[in-house]
Amino acid sequence: MKKKFSSGIAIIFLIAAALLVFSGLPGCSNYAQTIITMSTAIESTTATTMVPAAPATEETAQEEKIPANFELVYIPKIDVPWFDVVQKGIEQCARDYGFKVTVTAPPKLDPAIQAQIVLDLIGKTADAVIVCPIEEASMDIALQKASSAGIMTFGSEGSNLKNISYDFESISNESFGQAIMQSAIKYSGNSGSYAVSVGFLSSAAQNEWADAEIALQKQSAPGMVNILGYSKGTDRFEDNEDQAIALTKITEIITANPDLKLIVGNSMTSGPAAGEAIKKQKLKGKLFYVGTGLPLTAGGYIKDNIIQEAFFWDPYLTGYSLGFMAFKAWEGKPLIKGDAVTLPGGAKLAGYETLTEGTGTAGAKVIYGNAAVSVNKENMDSWYKKFEEYGWPQF
Known part of the structure; x- marks a missing residue:
């Protein structure tokens, strides 16, 4: 059963009607109308992947907090190789912990299309959504509606978002x-x-x-x-x-x-x-x-x-961490300062052993990893091999 996730703080949303937030888009005064009236037939033009969890029995399907009952949607900025690797990481996390994940990317860098993907989740089966926003101010409109409909909302590379439970960043x-x-x-x-x-x-x-x-x-x-x-x-x-x-x-x-x-x-x-x-x-x-x-x-x-x-x-580890973050929040164990991203056996994910906290510009909580890595003469071959395994050769 899906329950509304709330931080306990009422979210007040203000729209600056005259602000133009993205080149080529209408101002905020008519942006809300744009995302509401836009055709919802986006699914056929987006890249969507479903990773099914092990099927639940009729008996367990009625129980809460069974991993197979959790449905997560991840919305990247666009379908490019970087986000393809993030997708592989989040899908692996779903397999490891037994929940469902769908990855839906807009067909182009268009904030209105990305916002509509969020709005299309309302009234369906998604329990949570993670968005890597193309443009943060306008995305907040859609996230507010999703949150009001009982969908848990999270950001990735979205520390300026307001209407989220929290944002997750691989690095500060x-x-x-x-x-x-x-x-x-x-x-x-x-x-x-x-x-x-x-x-x-x-x-x-x-x-x-x-x-x-x-x-x-x-x-x-x-x-x-x-x-x-x-x-x-x-x-x-x-x-x-x-x-x-x-x-x-x-x-x-x-x-x-x-x-x-x-x-x-x-x-x-x-x-x-x-x-x-x-x-x-x-x-x-x-x-x-x-x-x-x-x-x-x-x-x-x-x-x-x-x-x-x-x-x-590492985009793969970013994806895994995003899936873990949303899953733990759904379980009622949201990540806090000092926690780690862990594999099912308890091993800590490199770069995410000790998470820290901060506050985004709009007041939402931000969780940080410490996952900066580098390529140099000594480790270059190992990075080439790793990205090839991710399906994104770097030659």
């Missing part, structure tokens, strides 16, 4: 940025000048990584100097998540600062761009790069000793 932005800068300090030898990149100055997570990086450098590596200074906002450069733009800007910075020793990158495009700039200007061994990246984007440059280390989090 501060700890992720600190991990990157600790590596950068090692490669720079605690000396020399560096520059920090972000995709956009409006990218909340990336700028929090950059804040943590610069703060740690000032505190722990006084021999290093940020060539862009230390005024918030101008102490980093934008690359617009575009490799060509990133290459142009990095080249300009190198030209203006021939003694530049290190680039600290926070967008996925900065690593390949730095690799190309270092290669073209024959700066291998003189200019280093540490930042975000995957084996797919950074591996070739790391193999050739052009860039040094790329940080990310």
Whole structure:
């Protein structure tokens, strides 16, 4: 039997009617109408996977908290390889613990379509939904309706969501940025000048990584100097998540600062761009790069000793943790600070051994893992093998 999940705090939802929250979308004043009147025939155009649990008997089906009675829906941003691996992790968790999971991805990056997928769950059999929101403010409208209908609501990469029980993150932005800068300090030898990149100055997570990086450098590596200074906002450069733009800007910075020793990158495009700039200007061994990246984007440059280390989090373990989080909440044992994500035998999942708590910008609770990992020259082959096992070769 499905029961309404409540934090015990009444949720007040405010809509700023004149706010345009996503390029090409109508304002919030008519957005609510858009998601209500949109055709519900989305299922045929989305990628949906069902992992059935072991069937319950008629006798046990009437009992509460039987794992086979729990139905979870995960809604990623879009059907791309990263989320395909997240899906495999959450499906494995469902098999391990005996519950049901459906993964439904919007066919394109459209917040209205993603919100409609949530609304279509109302009145059906889902007990809980996890959303990795394309756009958080508008998704809250749909999540409020789902929550009012008795569906437990959770976020993933959605720390700005309001109408959720809580959000689950594989890393805290501060700890992720600190991990990157600790590596950068090692490669720079605690000396020399560096520059920090972000995709956009409006990218909340990336700028929090950059804040943590610069703060740690000032505190722990006084021999290093940020060539862009230390005024918030101008102490980093934008690359617009575009490799060509990133290459142009990095080249300009190198030209203006021939003694530049290190680039600290926070967008996925900065690593390949730095690799190309270092290669073209024959700066291998003189200019280093540490930042975000995957084996797919950074591996070739790391193999050739052009860039040094790329940080990310394992999407498979993210998926497993999301499934575990929702399942435990449904059992009435929501995760709290100090808990761990565990396998059925009790073994703790790497990076999720001791969870921490925080508060999102909208006031909802956020649960954090400490799951930052990196690819470097020493472990590159093992990461290639692991991603190949996930079904996403990184060559």
